[in-house]
Amino acid sequence: MMNIPIAKTEFTEREIVNILKPLRSGWVVQGPFVKEFEDKWCTFTGAENSIAVSNCTTALHLSLASLGIGTGDEVIVPAFTWIATANAVEYLGAKPVFCDIKLDTFNIDTSKIEECITKKTKAIVPVHLFGLSADMDEIEKLSSIYNLKIVEDAACGFGARYKGLHVGNSGETGCFSFHPRKAITTGEGGMITTKDGELALRLRAMRDHGASISDHQRHFGNKPYLLSDFPYLGYNYRMTDIQASIGSAQMDRANDIHIQRSAIADKYDEALKGLNWLRTPLHNADYEHGFQAYVSLFSPVDIVNRNNVLNINSRRNSFMDHLQQKGISTRPGTHAVHMTKYYANKYKIAPEDYLNAYIADHCSIAFPLFPSLRSEEFKFIVNEITNYTL
Ligand SMILES: Cc1ncc(COP(=O)(O)O)c(C=O)c1O
Numbered sequence: 001m002m003n004i005p006i007a008k009t010e011f012t013e014r015e016i017v018n019i020l021k022p023l024r025s026g027w028v029v030q031g032p033f034v035k036e037f038e039d040k041w042c043t044f045t046g047a048e049n050s051i052a053v054s055n056c057t058t059a060l061h062l063s064l065a066s067l068g069i070g071t072g073d074e075v076i077v078p079a080f081t082w083i084a085t086a087n088a089v090e091y092l093g094a095k096p097v098f099c100d101i102k103l104d105t106f107n108i109d110t111s112k113i114e115e116c117i118t119k120k121t122k123a124i125v126p127v128h129l130f131g132l133s134a135d136m137d138e139i140e141k142l143s144s145i146y147n148l149k150i151v152e153d154a155a156c157g158f159g160a161r162y163k164g165l166h167v168g169n170s171g172e173t174g175c176f177s178f179h180p181r182k183a184i185t186t187g188e189g190g191m192i193t194t195k196d197g198e199l200a201l202r203l204r205a206m207r208d209h210g211a212s213i214s215d216h217q218r219h220f221g222n223k224p225y226l227l228s229d230f231p232y233l234g235y236n237y238r239m240t241d242i243q244a245s246i247g248s249a250q251m252d253r254a255n256d257i258h259i260q261r262s263a264i265a266d267k268y269d270e271a272l273k274g275l276n277w278l279r280t281p282l283h284n285a286d287y288e289h290g291f292q293a294y295v296s297l298f299s300p301v302d303i304v305n306r307n308n309v310l311n312i313n314s315r316r317n318s319f320m321d322h323l324q325q326k327g328i329s330t331r332p333g334t335h336a337v338h339m340t341k342y343y344a345n346k347y348k349i350a351p352e353d354y355l356n357a358y359i360a361d362h363c364s365i366a367f368p369l370f371p372s373l374r375s376e377e378f379k380f381i382v383n384e385i386t387n388y389t390l
């Protein structure tokens with residue numbers, strides 16, 4: 001019996017050897033390994049500044065807080081994303097304003113952004129879902145017309161490029177996740193990228209209770225006995241050196257990880273292209289996909305709409321159940337946040353208000369993707385998908 005997970009955390013000897021170093025040195029939080037990981041992240045993504053934090057949710061919260069988002073403000077977020085994108089806005093007393101998505105990319109529908117903008121709109125959080133960049137040209141155009149800050153939710157964005165530029169480099173900040181479902185993982189972890197040097201300094205302070213110098217700088221400076229000043233309201237969003245030692249080791253094989261994931265996605269594309277009931281991920285020369293996940297739309301009819309979505313959902317679930325019985329794990333891509341109880345109740349939103357997000361929630365399906373997926377496992381998955389009788 002096969003037992004193929006949706007994703008697998010894969011650590012090599014490199015990570016295992018590296019993790020011992022902070023343990024042996026005794027310096028285990030926001031020290032030299034955090035700095036090393038940040039430097040390698042800058043090199044890989046082309047970011048000018050990288051600031052490691054405890055996870056991507058705190059990266060989003062910190063970014064929005066550092067840009068002054070607060071009570072009474074509105075922030076546009078796609079309706080189909082992980083709930084953390086909207087939660088980060090809620091934490092600040094601001095209102096997340098949902099925008100529908102496009103079903104071919106699962107990303108924010110830029111033609112619907114303008115109708116979400118009011119006098120209170122201060123920022124937009126485009127999400128590069130599953131590793132596919134949002135349409136950043138259009139988002140940047142709107143942000144300059146309406147004076148909106150851009151915080152990129154690049155939780156899934158490792159390896160994703162838009163017109164050659166790694167995601168996380170267009171907005172005020174880019175926020176990445178190192179949760180185990182992501183291509184690079186430190187257990188929990190996050191990274192903020194920014195080209196703004198002053199903002200970077202503020203973010204470094206705010207991740208560390210608002211302190212103007214870090215414990216490491218103070219400890220190895222000439223007056224370790226004096227405490228820092230605290231010019232900002234900060235948080236404890238530090239990353240540990242234990243996590244960063246794993247991340248730093250993984251960055252040494254970042255290119256390989258990206259190439260391996262893309263190769264598996266290419267093989268899925270090739271194997272599934274004849275199926276007219278499965279819309280596989282869109283990507284083209286302008287959008288280099290990072291493939292955090294390989295997510296398709298289950299659509300055994302020409303058009304999924306409000307009338308047939310529940311029926312298609314039940315057929316998708318039967319398909320998922322069939323694969324589960326065969327030992328193949330699948331998952332919905334992610335969820336429609338406007339349909340979760342908290343948001344639906346608080347803002348009185350109906351599922352149909354963001355119809356594509358609703359459809360994506362009910363009809364998307366992710367297949368297993370991880371570098372060590374064996375070729376016999378891959379063949380087995382593809383065989384079960386292509387021979388499935390609808
Ligand atoms: C789109 C998106 N945003 C934010 C997050 C939150 O990331 P973290 O779990 O690192 O806080 C995730 C995690 O799955 C995500 O997929």
